[in-house]
Amino acid sequence: MSLQTGCGPDAGATAPAAGPPQVRTIRLVPENVVLSTIVVGTLEPSARVVVAAQEEGVVTAVAVREGDRVAAGDLVVQLDDRRIRAELAEAQARLLDAQAQARRAKALEGEGLISTSEADTIRASEAMAEARADLLRTRASFTRITAPVAGVVLARHVEVGNLASPRTPLVELAAGPGLMLRVPVSELEVVHLRPGDTATVRVDALPDVSMAARIARIFPAAEGTTRQVTVELTLADPPAAVRPGFLARAGMVLENRKGVLLVPEAALQRGSEVPHFVWVLDGDTARVRPVEPGERVDGRVVIRKGLAAGDEVVVEGLVRLRDGGPVQRAAGGSGS
Template identity: 60%
Template sequence: MAAGGVVSMGKRTIALVVTVAAWAWACAEKPVSSPVESPVAVRTIRVRPEAVERRITATGTLEPQARVIVAAQQEGLVTAVRVREGDRVRAGETVVELDDRELQAQLAEEEARRSEAEAQWRRTAALAAEGLVSPAAADSARAAFETAAARTEAIRTRLSFTRIAAPVDGVVTARMVEVGNLAAARSPLLELAAGNGLVLRVPISELDVVRLAVGDAAVVTVDALPGVRVAGRIVRIFPAADSVSRQVTVELGLEGYPAGVRPGFLARAELVIERLAEAMMVPEQAVLRGSEVPFFVYRVVDGKAEVCAVTVGDRIAGRALIRQGLAAGDEVIVEGMARVRPGAPVTVRGEGEGS
């Protein structure tokens, strides 16, 4: 019995092993199914070439076409200042007067001496003609008269300097002297804004100024007058760049402006530095930063998201200029990028033309 029992147990053990092996083989034959990746819903645009203007904005201060300093030509006590800031003056109009009493007295003395010298010269000349005096005496008398006349003329000239006139038409922008002040020779008395208009001088980067030329149009806005847009045009590009800032001064003339616009106001000029006939533009949010490339976009190719490295230019009104990397007709993902990975299937929920 004992032997029969052992044999019976062995048969059951062998049968169990065979059953387990068969089950294991059957499991090994069945392939393990991988989960199917669900497409990500995205929105796209179809890139189309378009005309684009690259613009820059530069800030400066409005100035008159010319600033003219009215100065004293000689020292004198100021007795009258006939204008104030904001007054318009004409060329030749007297604007400041200096005390002339001392010069008037000197002129009276010199005129008397000149008259006496002239009379003496004429008498001597008549005597010389009759042979009563030598020609040298007549020449000496004439020289004395001419010297007296020159001194008289010099006093008259100095006297004219006491009436200081505006050298040009303009508007008084600064008054630096008052009645009772002692004006030194060549000291500034008034400042005039000359010319019929205003100019705006703005600093432009050396990288941009090479794209500008005299005659280029500009749009000027003034901070003090919101909504006012003034037409301008480049009238001068200075010949040298600042050695520190690497900027070049560009002067714009304003082509008509409202009465409220004044010298000294802060203004901004918008200038076109490049016109592109076939620019590729995409919404800014479509451009992503990468670890292996600086910038990229997701392009849809055969229903999958494909990484496309791009070279990005200016950002213009919420859109990015793509210099390199995209071609006309490319389909670029503009929404849903956060859920997309390279090569992932996508479902386009909305598509637009351009951006």
């Protein structure tokens, strides 16, 4: 009796070998591209003015609150002026007495009844009394603190009853038209910017609002650690809803470049022997092509070196590729 083993007609047969990997490709065509950057900063007033006390005194009135608009010369803070007013009244009385003595001395000097030296001493006393009165008038005026420029009140730092000393900040104003935005820009990008260049600014709080801005100045030095340079933008006429302190994003054009070759980001690979490469087809054969990538533009990468117009670059099906191995183009697999 014989015994046969097996599981069917295909028993013992080997699985068919997998065919060449299927790939999709694009053929490179030079393009004109706009290289740009987006940087983030915080909107600030075009000018920030801190109103400070010049005289010591107790605050008796604060005439403004945050958000108030003030004109130049408007009262913002009043200090207690009673002590200085009393000193001024005394000084003015002394001045009147000194002036009377000076008039008498002039008459007596003319009659030869007093010497010129005595008359000069009396005139000096008059001048000192006048200077003292002028000083106290000035100090009295410092108790009435006014806005030096027109603007909007950003902050008030004192309340009624506080003691203000010289140089004590009282009120902070946003002065001047428009807003300012300072943003850090990479040293590699700032070389393409110039004062007067335009930018587009958006704020997260109002995503549908786009505002025109202009580069006012570029700071002269890069920050030592980050190698970034501060660029100052001005927004001449922002909407009223856009306020200082808002987070803003500025888009700036760096360069209009012609005849550029680009590949999808997914086509750019990293290797152990070469930092960056792409797969290109030589007929039906895959080849590794080392490249030097540049800027990224809308999901694609500028290729500075390594590729030429007309090269066929693999963009899909990269997993099974090997250098020198055969490939099969998928239907409709080559495009531009």
